[in-house]
Amino acid sequence: MSGRTLEAYLHEFTESSGAVDANVAQTIRLFAEAAVRMRLAINDGALGDAFSAVREAAHAHGDEQKELDVFADELFLDAARRARVSFYASEELAHPVALDRSSEIAIAIDPLDGSSNIDTNVSIGTIFSILPSKGDEAATFSQPGSAQLAAGFFVYGPQLAFALTLGRGTSVFVYSARLEAFVEAYPQMSIQETAQEFAVNMSNYRHWDEAVRHYVNDCLKGVDGPREKEFNMRWIASMVADTYRILIRGGVFLYPGDCREGYSAGRLRLVYEANPIAMLVEQAGGKATDGTSRVLDITPKGLHQRSPLVFGSSREVEKVALYLSGSSGT
Ligand code: AHG
Ligand code: MN
Ligand code: MN
Numbered sequence: 001m002s003g004r005t006l007e008a009y010l011h012e013f014t015e016s017s018g019a020v021d022a023n024v025a026q027t028i029r030l031f032a033e034a035a036v037r038m039r040l041a042i043n044d045g046a047l048g049d050a051f052s053a054v055r056e057a058a059h060a061h062g063d064e065q066k067e068l069d070v071f072a073d074e075l076f077l078d079a080a081r082r083a084r085v086s087f088y089a090s091e092e093l094a095h096p097v098a099l100d101r102s103s104e105i106a107i108a109i110d111p112l113d114g115s116s117n118i119d120t121n122v123s124i125g126t127i128f129s130i131l132p133s134k135g136d137e138a139a140t141f142s143q144p145g146s147a148q149l150a151a152g153f154f155v156y157g158p159q160l161a162f163a164l165t166l167g168r169g170t171s172v173f174v175y176s177a178r179l180e181a182f183v184e185a186y187p188q189m190s191i192q193e194t195a196q197e198f199a200v201n202m203s204n205y206r207h208w209d210e211a212v213r214h215y216v217n218d219c220l221k222g223v224d225g226p227r228e229k230e231f232n233m234r235w236i237a238s239m240v241a242d243t244y245r246i247l248i249r250g251g252v253f254l255y256p257g258d259c260r261e262g263y264s265a266g267r268l269r270l271v272y273e274a275n276p277i278a279m280l281v282e283q284a285g286g287k288a289t290d291g292t293s294r295v296l297d298i299t300p301k302g303l304h305q306r307s308p309l310v311f312g313s314s315r316e317v318e319k320v321a322l323y324l325s326g327s328s329g330t
Helices: 006-015 019-043 067-082 137-141 202-207 210-220 239-249 270-283 314-324
Strands: 087-090 105-113 124-132 150-156 160-165 170-176 181-186 197-199 252-255 287-289 309-312
Touching (some): 006 019, 006 170, 006 181, 019 105, 019 124, 019 150, 019 160, 067 124, 087 137, 087 270, 105 137, 105 270, 124 137, 124 239, 150 239, 150 270, 160 239, 160 270, 202 210, 210 314, 239 309, 270 287, 270 309
Parallel strands (some): 197 252
Antiparallel strands (some): 124 150, 150 160, 160 170, 170 181, 287 309
């Protein structure tokens, strides 16, 4: 084991910088501690306190809410409070929580991503975004993703892993139980430019519009089709796990809008899902769009607004944009 610990990495980051960076670093430290606790709770699985049980009242925007979603939310809210951030906006809460209004940073978070996988022992995770605080909640969370100061996600999988960007590349850390610390396993991730794998929920095929079907059809045709190469398909239904795979070996992820009720902008939320993933992917040399335009340039109109999302290997994301803008040439 040769990598730096997360602590050493954060120390280096704050050495030559100011109070805002120190606040960012302290938030990341406390989130990393929360993730270790989260992982312990997940490890108990069915032996634990019925964590996968569905809560009676779904949260404000209608998605099903599980006990483990709420546990994760409370854990990371507590960490944010101790980190002295200004506002904490969560998928699990209708409105942001005001904490320390004098702080210059705010959090947007998906405390538990992939919660349909809890019972099935498949990887789940936590995604977060750190934004500059702009005085009030509305101004803070309507900044485009390009304003993010940092972004990251934890994957509670075979390894407890942590992908982090502070705006100077993306690093991946793995938790060492022996050292009781996150250790940098991949400094400066670089997503390969071309993709051999696509990730999409194929069961939505009939709900997609013609351009999305056209793109996927051409992938499925393999070497005999216009793309002239074989594609493999993966869909974990935990975006954190799909993103981790794409960081490691390239590929493209698509959650387009479709014609089901409520899905015209897909499923994923802009502020606490698409934006942090887009920043991590771009900082690793990949691209992230809403199908045609850069995710990080979108100005959010609401905290829980959805956005279609396509990200991964840069050349493949560009290819998708050609299909979706009607100029694939095939
Ligand atoms: P969450 O558990 O926070 O609601 O997010 C689940 C997301 C994402 O992780 C995954 O890629 C996608 O929803 C899966 O959606 P489908 O079930 O429609 O495939
Ligand atoms: Mn999610
Ligand atoms: Mn969630």
